[in-house]
Amino acid sequence: xxxxxxxxxxxxVAGIEDGSTxxxxxxxxxxxxxxxxxxxxxxxxxxxxxxxNNAGNGDTGLAALLAKGRVRKVICSFPRxxxxxxxxxxxxxxRIELEVVPQGNLAERMRAAGAxxxxxxxxxxxxxxxTEGKETREIDGRTYVLEYPIKGDVALIGAHRADRMGNxxxxxxxxxxxxxxxxxxxxxxxxxxxxxxxxxxxxxxxxTPGIYVDRVVKEADRA
Amino acid sequence: xxTTSRTVNDRGAADGGGGPLSKQAMAAVxxxxxxxxxxxxLGIGQPTLVADHLPADSGVVLHTENGMLHxxxxxxxxxxxxxxxxxxxxxxxxxxxxxxxxxxxxxxMMRGGHLDICVMGAFQVSAGxxxxxxxxxxxxxxxxxxxAMDLAIGAKKVxxxxxxxxxxxxxxLVPECTYPLTxxxxxxxxxxxxxxxxxxxxxxxxxxxxxxTLDELAGRLDLPLLAPEA
Numbered sequence: 311x312x313x314x315x316x317x318x319x320x321x322x323v324a325g326i327e328d329g330s331t332x333x334x335x336x337x338x339x340x341x342x343x344x345x346x347x348x349x350x351x352x353x354x355x356x357x358x359x360x361x362x363n364n365a366g367n368g369d370t371g372l373a374a375l376l377a378k379g380r381v382r383k384v385i386c387s388f389p390r391x392x393x394x395x396x397x398x399x400x401x402x403x404x405r406i407e408l409e410v411v412p413q414g415n416l417a418e419r420m421r422a423a424g425a426x427x428x429x430x431x432x433x434x435x436x437x438x439x440x441t442e443g444k445e446t447r448e449i450d451g452r453t454y455v456l457e458y459p460i461k462g463d464v465a466l467i468g469a470h471r472a473d474r475m476g477n478x479x480x481x482x483x484x485x486x487x488x489x490x491x492x493x494x495x496x497x498x499x500x501x502x503x504x505x506x507x508x509x510x511x512x513x514x515x516x517x518t519p520g521i522y523v524d525r526v527v528k529e530a531d532r533a
Numbered sequence: 534x535x536t537t538s539r540t541v542n543d544r545g546a547a548d549g550g551g552g553p554l555s556k557q558a559m560a561a562v563x564x565x566x567x568x569x570x571x572x573x574x575l576g577i578g579q580p581t582l583v584a585d586h587l588p589a590d591s592g593v594v595l596h597t598e599n600g601m602l603h604x605x606x607x608x609x610x611x612x613x614x615x616x617x618x619x620x621x622x623x624x625x626x627x628x629x630x631x632x633x634x635x636x637x638x639x640x641x642m643m644r645g646g647h648l649d650i651c652v653m654g655a656f657q658v659s660a661g662x663x664x665x666x667x668x669x670x671x672x673x674x675x676x677x678x679x680x681a682m683d684l685a686i687g688a689k690k691v692x693x694x695x696x697x698x699x700x701x702x703x704x705x706l707v708p709e710c711t712y713p714l715t716x717x718x719x720x721x722x723x724x725x726x727x728x729x730x731x732x733x734x735x736x737x738x739x740x741x742x743x744x745x746t747l748d749e750l751a752g753r754l755d756l757p758l759l760a761p762e763a
Contacts, residue, residue: 484616486635
């Protein structure tokens with residue numbers, strides 16, 4: 311499988327279908343693939359399910375996608391923030407669905423999807439609203455909840471550097487969900503700051519091997 | 534070091550004397566109880582103040598759930614790097630020995646029992662150690678949990694740091710939580726502005742008081758309280 315190097319973010323997001331489940335990387339703005347989200351807004355896909363840690367900040371990026379009415383459902387751990395007014399208004403108006411998932415379960419459910427795990431027993435949230443109605447099992451005297459994978463049709467992630475094979479390295483805490491989401495979607499699209507020649511990344515430092523990555527685009531220069 | 538933390542570090546002055554503790558003074562009390570070399574996660578908000586009160590040679594390793602160990606203090610002007618933030622999205626710094634990892638590893642570290650202590654805020658804690666800190670349950674509230682449920686069941690010790698009463702005077706340490714739960718029987722110790730409580734199999738034990746007495750606390754809380762161990 312080869313990784314496609316795209317000249318523009320519009321090319322990178324081409325073909326994302328209505329009704330897709332889109333995994334969106336980033337924690338706050340760190341690792342947020344802003345160019346790809348903006349391109350997805352221009353591309354026009356709607357009725358999307360977005361899986362991301364947050365539900366958008368301010369009026370740009372994910373918040374702008376929500377504001378355009380393209381998102382049917384958000385699966386996230388922390389939608390409410392000081393600057394999440396776009397999501398808050400949509401939610402209160404009953405115009406968007408919300409599934410709140412504990413942050414570790416969000417990551418592990420995507421990890422499971424990428425690793426071919428059918429489901430897993432997890433102790434998080436036992437006895438709380440977020441696991442109500444879910445199957446439980448006692449293992450060695452502790453109660454666990456059965457959690458299912460979250461798989462994406464598409465993942466949009468931000469990384470620091472790619473080579474022409476799609477191998478990715480990240481930088482500091484901007485790594486966050488990127489490596490996990492890269493394994494968990496059918497089509498994985500990465501926005502990077504720099505694309506280097508194949509062989510220029512130290513193989514020991516590659517975090518996401520290129521086989522997971524379908525398309526790469528260099529992010530636009532910021533003023 | 535400021536005056537408040539000096540007062541609190543001196544147990545004689547803090548116990549039974551003065552009034553309720555300030556947030557900084559509470560943070561100093563928590564910091565004093567963190568063993569040297571512990572791996573610690575400090576929750577968003579008040580618990581982050583604890584870092585300011587750890588001695589320089591404490592050897593405490595701070596974990597931030599967005600994917601880092603050996604997190605350093607908040608970034609000063611000129612040090613801000615948008616790729617380096619804490620769980621509250623505040624720009625921070627890295628210390629020698631720092632390591633970065635992805636989110637699934639970060640929470641596996643938590644669930645797998647590799648964190649010694651987490652410190653979180655709370656709306657309510659029950660006498661049995663149930664924690665409620667993610668959702669008020671109000672009809673117009675937007676629920677947001679973040680990593681609270683994972684931390685509650687993952688860290689070896691869960692410390693809560695909160696005021697003992699709400700602004701309207703209602704106790705936050707209660708027989709049973711009325712807010713939606715974050716975790717069942719997960720809290721080990723509760724640090725408040727009026728007293729420190731250990732959650733024990735026999736009930737809540739008061740280990741320290743600040744400007745109040747056991748009798749006074751027992752009168753305001755609808756709970757049986759055990760006296761400090763001699």
